[in-house]
Structure formats: C-alpha cells, structure tokens
Amino acid sequence: MKIKGYLRNNGAVGIRNYVAIIAASICAGHVANSISSKVDGTVPITHQHGCCQVGDDFLQTERVLVGLGKNPNVAATIVVGLGCEGMIPEKIAAGIKETGKLVETLVIQKEGGSIKCMEKGIKLARDLVQKVSCINRTDVDISQLILGMECGGSDPTSGMASNPVLGKVSDLLIGDGGTSILSETTEIIGAEHILAKRAVSKDISDALLKVVKRCEERAISLGINLGEGQPTPGNKAGGVTTIEEKSLGCIYKAGSAELKGVLEYGESSTGKGLYFMDTPGHDIESITGMVAGGAQIIIFTTGRGTPTGCPIVPVIKMSGNPETCKNMLDNIDICVDEILDGRETIDSMGEKTYKKLQEVASGKFVKAEMIGHRELAIFRLAYTF
Amino acid sequence: MEKIKAIVLKERDNVATMMNDVKQGESVIVMGPGFEKELLANCDINFGHKVAVCSILSGDLIFKYGESIGRAVQDIVEGEHVHTHNLVSNRGRGDLVRS
Numbered sequence: 001m002k003i004k005g006y007l008r009n010n011g012a013v014g015i016r017n018y019v020a021i022i023a024a025s026i027c028a029g030h031v032a033n034s035i036s037s038k039v040d041g042t043v044p045i046t047h048q049h050g051c052c053q054v055g056d057d058f059l060q061t062e063r064v065l066v067g068l069g070k071n072p073n074v075a076a077t078i079v080v081g082l083g084c085e086g087m088i089p090e091k092i093a094a095g096i097k098e099t100g101k102l103v104e105t106l107v108i109q110k111e112g113g114s115i116k117c118m119e120k121g122i123k124l125a126r127d128l129v130q131k132v133s134c135i136n137r138t139d140v141d142i143s144q145l146i147l148g149m150e151c152g153g154s155d156p157t158s159g160m161a162s163n164p165v166l167g168k169v170s171d172l173l174i175g176d177g178g179t180s181i182l183s184e185t186t187e188i189i190g191a192e193h194i195l196a197k198r199a200v201s202k203d204i205s206d207a208l209l210k211v212v213k214r215c216e217e218r219a220i221s222l223g224i225n226l227g228e229g230q231p232t233p234g235n236k237a238g239g240v241t242t243i244e245e246k247s248l249g250c251i252y253k254a255g256s257a258e259l260k261g262v263l264e265y266g267e268s269s270t271g272k273g274l275y276f277m278d279t280p281g282h283d284i285e286s287i288t289g290m291v292a293g294g295a296q297i298i299i300f301t302t303g304r305g306t307p308t309g310c311p312i313v314p315v316i317k318m319s320g321n322p323e324t325c326k327n328m329l330d331n332i333d334i335c336v337d338e339i340l341d342g343r344e345t346i347d348s349m350g351e352k353t354y355k356k357l358q359e360v361a362s363g364k365f366v367k368a369e370m371i372g373h374r375e376l377a378i379f380r381l382a383y384t385f
Numbered sequence: 386m387e388k389i390k391a392i393v394l395k396e397r398d399n400v401a402t403m404m405n406d407v408k409q410g411e412s413v414i415v416m417g418p419g420f421e422k423e424l425l426a427n428c429d430i431n432f433g434h435k436v437a438v439c440s441i442l443s444g445d446l447i448f449k450y451g452e453s454i455g456r457a458v459q460d461i462v463e464g465e466h467v468h469t470h471n472l473v474s475n476r477g478r479g480d481l482v483r484s
C-alpha cells in the first residue's frame with residue numbers, strides 16, 4: 001500500500017516537510033519564535049524547560065528535544081540556545097544530525113545578543129527552507145507510518161464509537177506493516193489487565209503492568225484521590241464517572257493487535273506493530289511524547305471536542321458525539337456519530353477513516369493545521385532546582 | 386414519538402448508557418446483547434450517562450464493558466441515575482491510605 005511521502009536520508013519517511021526552529025531552553029524561546037515568524041515553512045518548537053533539571057528528568061527532556069528534531073516530518077533544523085543553559089544546544093544538534101538531515105546551531109551569547117541571533121537565524125532559516133523546498137513527495141510504503149493514538153475530551157461516545165473506529169484503523173495499518181502507539185498510562189488504569197493479556201511475551205506484559213503501577217503509586221503517594229482530576233470535569237459532565245470506566249473505553253483504540261512493546265516517554269520503537277508509550281493523560285504532553293518517539297501522524301478521538309494540534313505533525317480529530325459533530329466543525333475532521341443509531345458500523349467507518357489517514361499522510365491538511373493550532377508540552381519527572 | 390433508548394454493552398453489565406435524554410417517569414428501552422427490556426427512569430438522566438438496569442446494593446461492584454468500573458456507595462434501584470453521587474472508583478485512592 002503506497003502513500004506519497006518525503007524520503008529522508010536515513011530511509012525514514014516524513015509526511016510533512018518542515019524546517020523546525022528548536023529552542024534548547026526557555027531562554028532561547030523568544031528568539032526561536034521570532035526567527036520562525038519571519039520565514040514561511042518553519043515552525044518554532046519552544047517550551048518552558050531546559051535548565052536547572054537533573055537526573056532522569058533532564059535526560060527525558062533531552063531525549064524529547066532530540067526526538068522532535070529527528071522526527072521524519074522535520075526536513076531540517078536550527079537549534080537555538082542561550083549558551084549557559086543545562087540543555088547544551090550543540091548536543092541536541094549532534095543527536096538530530098545522526099539522521100543525516102541538515103542541522104544548524106545558534107547560540108545567543110556567542111552571536112552577541114537576541115537581535116544579532118535573530119538576524120543570522122532568519123538568513124539560515126531562509127536558506128534551509130529553500131533547500132528543502134526542492135524535496136518532492138514520492139511513492140513510499142505505508143508500513144513506514146507510525147500512528148500516534150490519542151483521546152481527549154472523552155465522553156461515553158468515545159468508548160462506543162470513535163475509539164473502536166480508531167482501533168479498526170490501527171489494526172488495518174498494522175496489517176499493512178505499519179506501527180501504532182497507544183499512550184496515556186493514567187487512562188488504562190482499570191483496563192491494563194485486558195491489554196497485558198495481548199502482550200507477545202511475559203516481559204512485555206510485566207513492563208506494562210509496571211508502568212501502570214508506577215503511575216497509580218504516584219497518585220497514592222500524594223495522599224489524594226486520583227478521581228479529583230481523572231476523569232476530568234468535562235468527562236464527568238458527559239457521563240464518565242470513574243477512571244476505570246474511562247480506561248475501559250480508551251483501550252478500544254488499541255484494536256485487536258498483539259502488544260509488541262512498552263516505550264518510555266519519547267522513546268522510539270525498534271520494530272513494527274502495536275506499542276504502548278508511558279505518557280500522562282495530559283493530551284498535549286502525550287502527543288509530544290509520541291511525536292518525539294517518531295509518530296508522523298496522530299488520530300485524536302474526542303467526545304466533547306478539542307482543538308489541539310502539534311507544530312510538526314497533523315492531528316486528525318474524530319468524534320462520535322452527535323452534538324460535537326454539529327457544534328465543533330471548526331475542529332472536527334471526521335464524524336462517526338452515525339454508529340450510535342446503527343446507520344453506520346465500526347468496521348465500515350474504520351475502513352473509511354483508514355482511507356482518510358492515507359489522504360492526510362499524502363498531503364491533505366487537517367483543521368488543526370489550517371487554523372494554526374501548534375500545542376506542545378513536555379512531561380516532566382521532577383521539579384526544577 | 387421516538388423511543389428513548391439505552392445500551393447495555395456486555396451481558397455482565399448492571400448499567401446501561403443513555404442514547405437520549407430521559408425525564409423522570411419516562412420509559413427507556415434498554416437494548417443489550419441478545420435482549421431488550423423496558424424500565425422507567427426514576428429521575429432525569431442525560432445522554433451518555435448511566436442508568437441502573439437492576440437493583441444494586443451499597444458496596445456491590447458496578448459493571449460496564451463486562452468489567453468493574455467501581456463500587457456503589459449507596460443502594461441503587463432499577464431506573465436510577467448512576468454517577469459520582471453513588472459510584473466511586475477503586476483505583477488511585479491515595480485518600481484511603483493517608484496515615
């Protein structure tokens with residue numbers, strides 16, 4: 001099965017062709033944003049971290065920044081740093097360069113301040129954008145796709161319509177040799193035993209149960225009832241009462257494929273098939289983790305409706321709620337509400353959605369992209385020092 | 386007049402999910418795997434929310450998708466709204482282990 005994509009030097013396939021301006025730390029964010037604002041074809045990747053971080057928390061943020069630059073939707077990168085931050089811009093750049101793509105580094109303190117750095121960055125970005133504009137889409141195999149699966153603003157229609165449809169899409173993609181990532185560890189609490197049974201080995205089953213236990217123990221150690229925040233007020237207003245109920249609806253996204261592995265936040269898979277990534281239930285942190293792990297495309301099921309996008313990856317929105325499918329068409333790309341009254345079936349909508357996935361992969365824009373939603377957030381493991 | 390429906394997903398479930406809004410006293414057609422029954426809503430229940438399809442005792446597990454979604458903290462009668470006022474989670478309960 002072929003789609004039209006951008007073949008990269010390392011054999012990976014991108015479905016978008018961005019020049020990413022990546023800030024190594026929060027201090028370089030404004031310069032990165034300013035460079036990007038002056039050059040069409042670039043996207044800024046800015047965040048609130050990159051300094052005074054230690055241990056695993058530091059390593060995770062570093063892994064995510066490198067992973068975002070390595071994502072095959074990024075054709076070339078400029079890494080911008082201040083010069084004294086913990087997150088070394090040259091090290092981020094070196095990690096991204098392993099893919100063989102063009103990477104430049106700018107350090108504000110070396111350039112002599114923000115304005116001089118912006119000026120140099122704009123010229124570099126302009127040259128990179130012109131170079132990558134000569135890369136054309138060619139026929140590539142759909143097995144090169146990594147689909148990140150997300151749900152947010154969930155309500156009972158998520159578990160009855162949109163998540164099962166996504167599960168069907170996941171099965172179809174995996175059947176064609178591709179990869180799907182299920183995420184949001186909080187939102188498999190109560191259903192993890194069902195997913196663990198589908199693991200290809202005991203090690204992977206144990207790894208899944210371990211990450212769920214780690215997440216649940218984090219809530220318990222705070223002495224609070226997880227139910228205060230999960231399900232969210234919107235989930236509860238829609239009828240989802242407990243995290244178990246939410247999770248049992250969420251795992252329908254995983255379809256029926258066997259579970260090949262469990263990934264840490266922002267980690268890349270080594271094989272094809274269905275993987276689970278340890279991410280929080282926070283939609284934007286979860287998507288950022290999967291994209292850092294190599295997902296070139298996201299399908300995001302939503303009951304209540306959400307506008308979330310991503311700087312470097314198209315986020316396809318799907319809803320099974322009839323009201324949302326009427327009132328939030330600014331943001332919803334695919335409506336599957338006809339499943340609820342039997343006018344459509346999960347299998348049929350799954351096949352149709354898989355075709356739409358191929359269209360988006362081959363270049364068709366989705367609503368989040370077109371109206372400029374570019375949310376990004378990095379999950380932290382510890383407080384800043 | 387269009388019938389008000391609720392869906393039971395698995396045989397083991399003791400709640401159904403409303404596919405329409407229902408007002409107190411109105412009839413609901415509950416459709417499940419291989420069965421259909423009628424009950425009366427004993428309060429207003431919105432689309433997407435759960436209605437008890439049989440009586441449930443305080444402390445009993447509540448089942449949806451064939452799995453436990455928590456436990457009842459009050460006695461619940463058939464036709465009653467099941468939600469945060471009478472159903473609590475059994476997971477992530479750091480509040481119960483506070484020393």
